[in-house]
Amino acid sequence: MGGSAVVVGGGIGGLAAALGLRRIGWEVTVVERAPVLADAGAGISLHANGIRALDALGVGDAVRAAARPQYTGGTRAPGGGWLARMDGTALERELGTPIAGIPRAALHRLLRAALPSECLVTGAEATSADRSDPGRVRIPLGDTVLEADLLVAADGVGSWLRAQLFPQHPGPAYSGSTVLRAVTEDPVELATDFELTWGRGAEFGHIAFADGRAEWHAVLNSPPGVRHTDALDAMRRRFGTWHEPIPALLDATRPEAVLHHDIHELVTPLPAFTAGRIALLGDAAHAMTPNLGQGACQALEDAAVLAAALATEPTVTSALARYDAERRPRSQSVARAARQAGRMGQQLTHPLAVAARNTALRLAPSRATVRAILRHADWIPPVLR
Numbered sequence: 292m293g294g295s296a297v298v299v300g301g302g303i304g305g306l307a308a309a310l311g312l313r314r315i316g317w318e319v320t321v322v323e324r325a326p327v328l329a330d331a332g333a334g335i336s337l338h339a340n341g342i343r344a345l346d347a348l349g350v351g352d353a354v355r356a357a358a359r360p361q362y363t364g365g366t367r368a369p370g371g372g373w374l375a376r377m378d379g380t381a382l383e384r385e386l387g388t389p390i391a392g393i394p395r396a397a398l399h400r401l402l403r404a405a406l407p408s409e410c411l412v413t414g415a416e417a418t419s420a421d422r423s424d425p426g427r428v429r430i431p432l433g434d435t436v437l438e439a440d441l442l443v444a445a446d447g448v449g450s451w452l453r454a455q456l457f458p459q460h461p462g463p464a465y466s467g468s469t470v471l472r473a474v475t476e477d478p479v480e481l482a483t484d485f486e487l488t489w490g491r492g493a494e495f496g497h498i499a500f501a502d503g504r505a506e507w508h509a510v511l512n513s514p515p516g517v518r519h520t521d522a523l524d525a526m527r528r529r530f531g532t533w534h535e536p537i538p539a540l541l542d543a544t545r546p547e548a549v550l551h552h553d554i555h556e557l558v559t560p561l562p563a564f565t566a567g568r569i570a571l572l573g574d575a576a577h578a579m580t581p582n583l584g585q586g587a588c589q590a591l592e593d594a595a596v597l598a599a600a601l602a603t604e605p606t607v608t609s610a611l612a613r614y615d616a617e618r619r620p621r622s623q624s625v626a627r628a629a630r631q632a633g634r635m636g637q638q639l640t641h642p643l644a645v646a647a648r649n650t651a652l653r654l655a656p657s658r659a660t661v662r663a664i665l666r667h668a669d670w671i672p673p674v675l676r
Contacts, residue, residue: 304573311598332395334506341588371534478503
């Protein structure tokens with residue numbers, strides 16, 4: 292089955308969806324409201340399921356070449372003591388690939404480079420979808436109207452399409468945490484590939500990149516909307532006494548490079564990921580907290596499964612039914628697990644609860660950490676033909 296599709300949203304999920312659809316012979320137009328598909332963002336850890344999805348989409352090797360494998364690291368306390376170690380070699384034995392750290396901008400560029408430029412429409416905002424014809428979807432774009440067999444809503448956590456399709460759904464909710472993050476200006480000497488440090492109501496982590504630079508992020512319990520005149524200075528005041536390399540990472544960062552976003556999630560699960568000829572994908576379908584590092588990986592899974600369903604099912608209707616049946620239970624389960632991980636990790640504030648958690652982590656065998664990652668990362672992608 293071939294056809295035409297419009298993908299609303301030019302982020303990682305939207306570009307991945309376009310790659311998958313083109314791989315099965317569909318004509319695709321990606322509509323992005325930003326005037327330029329800019330190389331913005333901080334860093335991302337790709338687990339095996341995300342990398343396998345990229346393999347299915349045809350760009351896995353390119354991403355591996357640009358990424359840095361994560362073999363060393365783990366979770367620490369603010370004083371520097373280890374709570375749990377990460378065994379990247381054991382994960383690679385189990386999954387065939389290690390976790391990979393890559394700048395989000397680099398991943399976006401690689402996805403974008405795999406698409407012909409003519410299928411990307413920027414500076415155009417799709418604000419409605421006409422579903423009156425059961426066989427087509429019409430998307431007004433200024434003075435023109437795009438028509439397609441399928442509309443993929445990859446327009447993020449604040450998806451307007453989701454709000455139209457499910458007007459009774461409460462939409463995204465604030466998670467209780469805010470995140471500040473940046474990529475260092477220059478290379479930084481790091482002893483590990485990846486670390487998280489948990490304090491009371493706060494987390495600081497880093498991801499090392501192949502070029503020697505690093506991404507850092509700070510997640511804090513906070514009311515929504517709080518902003519700092521000098522975000523980098525605020526991070527120095529909050530984390531300056533924590534163990535190295537945290538102060539060094541902050542010192543290697545330009546003040547203007549710091550991004551600050553409140554974390555929203557879909558606490559109330561959607562009753563479906565599809566409606567008519569529209570499929571929700573990525574954060575539009577299952578926005579989750581970043582505590583498991585699975586948000587982008589789940590969007591990549593979505594893209595691979597959607598393409599496989601459309602390639603093998605006889606109709607768009609049956610393909611979308613299969614997509615919903617395969618993706619909704621898994622992604623919503625991962626979202627619940629991510630929320631729970633945050634509550635037991637970064638969001639804990641009571642001293643006794645923090646002490647109990649830290650003790651449990653120190654006593655847990657290393658195999659337990661591997662099993663926890665395997666629970667979500669051990670996913671087999673469909674074959675796209």
